[in-house]
Amino acid sequence: MDDLLAQVRASRPRAIARLITLVENSASAMETAVSTLYSFTGQAHVIGITGPPGSGKSTLVNELAKGFRRQGAPVGIIAVDPSSPFSGGALLGDRVRMRDLAGDSGIFIRSMASRGSLGGLAEATAAVVKILDAAGFPVILVETVGAGQAEVDIANAAHTTLVIEAPGMGDDIQTFKAGILEIADILVVNKADRPGADRTVKALEMMLHMGEGTVVRHHGRVLTAAGDQPATHGVWQVPVQATIATQGAGVPELIAAIQRHKAHLQATSDWLAREKERSWREMEHLLRANLLRRLQVTVAPEKREALVTAVAAREMDPYTAVAELLAQLSDTTGRAL
Amino acid sequence: MDDLLAQVRASRPRAIARLITLVENSASAMETAVSTLYSFTGQAHVIGITGPPGSGKSTLVNELAKGFRRQGAPVGIIAVDPSSPFSGGALLGDRVRMRDLAGDSGIFIRSMASRGSLGGLAEATAAVVKILDAAGFPVILVETVGAGQAEVDIANAAHTTLVIEAPGMGDDIQTFKAGILEIADILVVNKADRPGADRTVKALEMMLHMGEGTVVRHHGRVLTAAGDQPATHGVWQVPVQATIATQGAGVPELIAAIQRHKAHLQATSDWLAREKERSWREMEHLLRANLLRRLQVTVAPEKREALVTAVAAREMDPYTAVAELLAQLSDTTGRAL
Numbered sequence: 258m259d260d261l262l263a264q265v266r267a268s269r270p271r272a273i274a275r276l277i278t279l280v281e282n283s284a285s286a287m288e289t290a291v292s293t294l295y296s297f298t299g300q301a302h303v304i305g306i307t308g309p310p311g312s313g314k315s316t317l318v319n320e321l322a323k324g325f326r327r328q329g330a331p332v333g334i335i336a337v338d339p340s341s342p343f344s345g346g347a348l349l350g351d352r353v354r355m356r357d358l359a360g361d362s363g364i365f366i367r368s369m370a371s372r373g374s375l376g377g378l379a380e381a382t383a384a385v386v387k388i389l390d391a392a393g394f395p396v397i398l399v400e401t402v403g404a405g406q407a408e409v410d411i412a413n414a415a416h417t418t419l420v421i422e423a424p425g426m427g428d429d430i431q432t433f434k435a436g437i438l439e440i441a442d443i444l445v446v447n448k449a450d451r452p453g454a455d456r457t458v459k460a461l462e463m464m465l466h467m468g469e470g471t472v473v474r475h476h477g478r479v480l481t482a483a484g485d486q487p488a489t490h491g492v493w494q495v496p497v498q499a500t501i502a503t504q505g506a507g508v509p510e511l512i513a514a515i516q517r518h519k520a521h522l523q524a525t526s527d528w529l530a531r532e533k534e535r536s537w538r539e540m541e542h543l544l545r546a547n548l549l550r551r552l553q554v555t556v557a558p559e560k561r562e563a564l565v566t567a568v569a570a571r572e573m574d575p576y577t578a579v580a581e582l583l584a585q586l587s588d589t590t591g592r593a594l
Numbered sequence: 595m596d597d598l599l600a601q602v603r604a605s606r607p608r609a610i611a612r613l614i615t616l617v618e619n620s621a622s623a624m625e626t627a628v629s630t631l632y633s634f635t636g637q638a639h640v641i642g643i644t645g646p647p648g649s650g651k652s653t654l655v656n657e658l659a660k661g662f663r664r665q666g667a668p669v670g671i672i673a674v675d676p677s678s679p680f681s682g683g684a685l686l687g688d689r690v691r692m693r694d695l696a697g698d699s700g701i702f703i704r705s706m707a708s709r710g711s712l713g714g715l716a717e718a719t720a721a722v723v724k725i726l727d728a729a730g731f732p733v734i735l736v737e738t739v740g741a742g743q744a745e746v747d748i749a750n751a752a753h754t755t756l757v758i759e760a761p762g763m764g765d766d767i768q769t770f771k772a773g774i775l776e777i778a779d780i781l782v783v784n785k786a787d788r789p790g791a792d793r794t795v796k797a798l799e800m801m802l803h804m805g806e807g808t809v810v811r812h813h814g815r816v817l818t819a820a821g822d823q824p825a826t827h828g829v830w831q832v833p834v835q836a837t838i839a840t841q842g843a844g845v846p847e848l849i850a851a852i853q854r855h856k857a858h859l860q861a862t863s864d865w866l867a868r869e870k871e872r873s874w875r876e877m878e879h880l881l882r883a884n885l886l887r888r889l890q891v892t893v894a895p896e897k898r899e900a901l902v903t904a905v906a907a908r909e910m911d912p913y914t915a916v917a918e919l920l921a922q923l924s925d926t927t928g929r930a931l
Contacts, residue, residue: 291911296911536906543916544916544920549878549881565873568876569866571633576629576880578873582877
């Protein structure tokens, strides 16, 4: 393991790939890797990219990767598919991507699919981000398919979150947009050569400025500064950028916006605020995992089974059952978890 | 509260609505309501309905509700929108639904939007299911918008899970289907009057019988019975049902399939197995919430803040920080959680 971690630090692609596989399959490998590499992380700019199917995310991620590469930076790409909770396997966009980016040793690509629990996938993705960070990738693109909770998790893990839309995605997109405002640092209208693109850009800009004031992201929270005079620093005005990823149009402007957002985070206290939020979320997750592990060790399987069966049969409510589990813990250990 | 709970048991709509609002806004109200009502639950057949935007879910849910009503059963409908994580507000389909089902006192409808955490939404939805169950609704339809983790959570909470597709939803649907096979108890191809509907039905049937054997759901797990002789009981063959919800076509057949699935669960040990899985998931959630609450009470905010800041600044790795938090817990309490 020590040798493998040293090779990862030296940015050897095979070692990186092998470590990721280890980390995906073993909690103890994850602990060793993350705790050893942790002090070398914190250098990368983590960029989340999300949006509904059909918005052209994969193509846009490719173009972003090529754009960052032109500036010389090695780029890590993590393609996460939470809509595939049980089956592994490559994402739809992967074949295109591989053909397009193959042969560039400055690009590392990894696909990840959930294995039944989003906690698991979010944790594994966070570990892979750290591995690529410690391996010296200054730009890490994390792409997810689909909508909903996965987006929130991306927003939590990334410094800069891009939400991609395409014109004419149907009426249902309206319900979807309500939650997006609070997640996006940058809104992208891709496929801008399609009819209705201008209307989509305008609609998004209107939603961003809806109500009395201006919706801004600040310390990872949403503030509506109704009538406030926004300070020139500390407030990020979410831009709407039109792109045609298949032609590369708008991509340099999008990269410039991403870099402006990074500069904004660093100039304000937002970078540290986001790192602290992420750190606490990670610690919370480890605390929970720790509790469940100790429970497994301490409470006899038959006792647990009896309580679960009683709850399932409505003989006992879940609160009472949990109180009994916790009492069992104190009885047998005599000390805190 | 006692009076309110009694009125809920008497199935008074206003009391039900008021209790749900209380439960959504207060953890202690949720504990009181769930633990008091719990022994009256376990009677309802909980049916999850999911699928991508544009598949016509809301209309189909309406038709299902009307179909069950024709058989005399009161129907509860919970419309969950996890894609709207911060903003509340009604679902897109609600206006249609309200107009269509208004005036039938045997139908209770409630919309729910996430407030930033899926754990929170899943927990709140589970509590509302219990409230409607204890209020005497024998059929509860839980509809979610979107794809991904929300589907898995529905599958976890429901006895019978319907996955809705529509013909011609684009190529991205292929990536989406991989995870669906394991979640669906019944696959529905809605908008079956659209071109390509037959092809979609055939494609889904092929995917269900892909590989050497047959994919079946059994005890909430996926088994691939390659070459096995499936027993006539204990094995559920996932059917594919075509519907045109706007015309009600295929809906009686779909209701029959739902009822066959219920009979199957009850004839095998699968009903209890699903209840036990759900019970354990609920207990796990309560355990975690309990730990975090005790942590908040026991560890000084400055200590927590110092650890989080050290992790954010890469001065300490998260595993070490969590070990320190837990040590702090033992020191101050001297007893187990």
